[in-house]
Amino acid sequence: MIPLHLLLLTSTLTIAGSDTTARRLSLHDAVALAEQNAPSVIHARGQTRATAAAVRAAYGAFIPSLSLSAGANRQLPARAGQVQVVNGQVLTLSPEPWSYSTGVSANVGLFEGGQRFFTLQQSHAQADAATVGLGEQRRIAALAAKQQYYDVLASIDLEAAARAQLDQAQQQLAMSVLHLKARTVTRSDSLRSEILVHNARLAITQARTSRDQANASLTRVVGTPYPVTAANGDSIDAAAALPDDASLRRLAITGPIVQQAAAQRQAARAALHIAWAGYLPSLNASYSRGGSGTADHFAVSGVDLAYSGALRFAVSMPVFDQFQRASQSAQARASLDDAEASCRDAELAALESLAQWLGAYRSADERVELQAATVQAADEDLREHQAQYNVGTTTMLDVLTSRTTLDQARHDLIQARYDRRIARAQLEALVGRSL
16 A cells, blocks of 8 residues: 555646655655556556456356347338338238337356366466566566665765765865965975865765766656655664575565466466367357337337247367367467476576575675775774874875775775665565565
8 A cells, every 4th residue: 555645745746846856755655656656567557457357257257148139120111001012022011110129148158178267267377477467566666766766875975975075175275275384395285185175076066966867767766746865864774684595595486576487387377278178079058038029109118029039059069170279289388388497497597686686785784894994994094194294294195095095985885885775675676575
């Protein structure tokens, strides 16, 4: 179910269309909107309705078909006793120009080689595959929303890092100017400090551009008529620990991709049974009853009709159909072989993806810890060199080297956090649940 506040937001298309202020969304709300508005999800939702209707039609095949008919005809001209020549024959018009007829008929297949049962089985399998497909499309939409959401968070972190870089560069520039006035350093130190300030401002501009692009991509993924952005992401990195390897393996081989492949295999097996049933005879039963009569006036009721009925049974046995059944059986067998191979490959692909993204997650998780420690050490190293530079015991080159190390460590930490988030999102999409 989509939260009520999300439905209210998406229902204000005309009003919100002129709003250019990005609204902050939580990760949960962004995922929910993407699962609701993604075109692939809407298409998959239509497929589930179509397959559900096919299941109802398969059940309806066991119920006799029923049709009713009624008619009234008026003879023209309608003058009683008038003689008319038609195709050389002399006809005397009836004194009762109105004729009426009613009828009811029913038909049911008593035995059709089991085709109806197999068709019902196939319809259920296709409906199951469509349901799993809908869930898979929702998970794909959720994964896309998470990726874009994490892109926004990364751009926000990069902008924050660039601002910190600018603050430190401005402080360094101020100290370089003071040393230059005191003639304790050369002009080169102040020029290098100015370059650091310019580079930091350029980094802020680039980070803002990346954030705007990420916001636009996130807005497209969630499908809102107004721009959106990510809310505070502090809680995103506080996710629970992953399950053990054995549990993840069980979740992977029963994930949505494998479930959909298994449902398609079941549908292919039912299609093969349907093809085999074409070699068996079929038995149909039908009943019809109708009435007819005439009158000299138009009437909705009250006309005496003569009724008659018939009950019929028919047996048919296909003997030779120019190898059409053999061709259908061969095609059904080939489809079943393909489905079985696809199902087996889906299980292996799930295990392969599990190994890939689990390794990526653990690697990124370790990098986050190491880079966090590196940032802390680099920041302390920079403060130490700045203090030494302020008293004239070190050179600007040492300060620049330390600053470059800190900037790189910050960027590596942001990238490691981003990689860890993406790897976890991929694992959740693989197993079909939150971890």
